[in-house]
Amino acid sequence: MTSFAKQLLDWFDQHGRKSLPWQTDKTPYRVWVSEIMLQQTQVATVIPYFKKFLGRFPAVDELAAATEDEVLHLWTGLGYYARARNLHITAKKIMAAHNGEFPATVDELITLPGIGRSTAGAIAAICHDTHAAILDGNVKRVLARHFTIDGWPGGTETQKLLWKKAEALTPHDRIADYTQAIMDLGATVCTRSAPDCPACPYFNSCGARINGTIGQYPGKKPKKVMPLKSTVMLIAELNRNVLLQKRPSKGLWGGLWSFPECESVNAIDSLLQSLNLEELERTVMPQFRHTFTHYHLDIEPVRVIVRETNRIAEPGEEIWFNVSAPQLIGLTKPVTKMLAELPDNEAQ
Ligand code: SF4
The missing domain is CATH 1.10.340.30 (Hypothetical protein; domain 2)
Incomplete structure (x- = not known):
């Protein structure tokens, strides 16, 4: 020895x-x-x-x-x-x-x-x-x-x-x-x-x-300038339930549940339309940055109170997530953060 x-x-x-x-x-x-x-x-x-x-x-x-x-x-x-x-x-x-x-x-x-x-x-x-x-x-x-x-x-x-x-x-x-x-x-x-x-x-x-x-020691990783990407996340809310979608199992946040996304706030209308949701009230929330190992992602959350429709979430792909009694599913870190910061709308 x-x-x-x-x-x-x-x-x-x-x-x-x-x-x-x-x-x-x-x-x-x-x-x-x-x-x-x-x-x-x-x-x-x-x-x-x-x-x-x-x-x-x-x-x-x-x-x-x-x-x-x-x-x-x-x-x-x-x-x-x-x-x-x-x-x-x-x-x-x-x-x-x-x-x-x-x-x-x-x-x-x-x-x-x-x-x-x-x-x-x-x-x-x-x-x-x-x-x-x-x-x-x-x-x-x-x-x-x-x-x-x-x-x-x-x-x-x-x-x-x-x-x-x-x-x-x-x-x-x-x-x-x-x-x-x-x-x-x-x-x-x-x-x-x-x-x-x-x-x-x-x-x-x-x-x-x-x-x-x-x-x-140990030597530092050679520095690279991290690219910056951005996205808009839609928090569609109905009676303290928010719409989450399951991400594909391969790729970023694979298998976790996250909010529907679009490229800009201007695209929210068509996103709501494609999801068959009717808007009642909208709030653009403060942007924040999430950093991955290879890039930064600026996330702009848009909270939209939606009207009850006959829409049924696609089983296995979408879920109305109950904010007050959360289901046992894996959430991305930004989603956990956004849910924690969601204003309590019980008084509405
Ligand atoms: S191995 Fe680490 S803790 Fe031990 S003497 Fe060297 S630097 Fe200090």
Whole structure:
């Protein structure tokens, strides 16, 4: 075992977290759900979502049997919804092709949707004691700082170097503990903005700390000017119900429910017409910006109180969403925000 691994395990034995909800009963299913939730999201945010999700779907067969709407509903607020859709698809695959059992090898695990090399490594190492390296955001940060590895970790060359390091350092003994430990060190000590170097087992060997260059690692993503797009969202409201449409499962906000859209406020009339809705009163609400990884989207909400018609929402594609007693469906973040800001019209 390298001294890097030995120092880390000594630290983990004394200071590592061992009672996080997914650490207490380490089944591949629980570790998988936690790993997917922890991609892009902090531990403190994940814990309540994890508990709620596992409370509703304690095992992979229950997740496989759920509707996509319910899965997305439990994910609402966590963001990066492709993670939830892939979780659901993978659960079905595990039931159909693997008799409900998770494969044990990295090679098999990475064939499943949403499971990349690092997540596969974590499941194999933590649940099956397989010698497999991981390289999530926390590990990248620790390795980049300790070994002063330049460049943005998402770049091909830097990524290759980091994987090589991660593999060389991963021990054959206590692989499950080592895997937990390196993630834990990045999450609790070698944090992004305020690393607690005096509490770190690598205080004396870390290159970035010794050189006083911690802020330079990991390297920043090369800056691109983000394009700006805009849309108008129609909040058609009828007796505290608003009309939502289900988005196609592929593409932006796939499978989530959102408001009907048009290009400009001038196009609201024809949108209402195409939806067979009759306008009673209109308010243009303040514009706001939603930022995705690749672009900004300026959203202009237009609230229109509509008259009761014989119109029936298309089943499975449209829903009159009850604002006072919400149905259990997945909503986009801007929709959640707009619903929260909707004026209470009970007095009308
Ligand atoms: S010494 Fe500081 S910068 Fe280096 S690995 Fe430890 S916490 Fe991170």
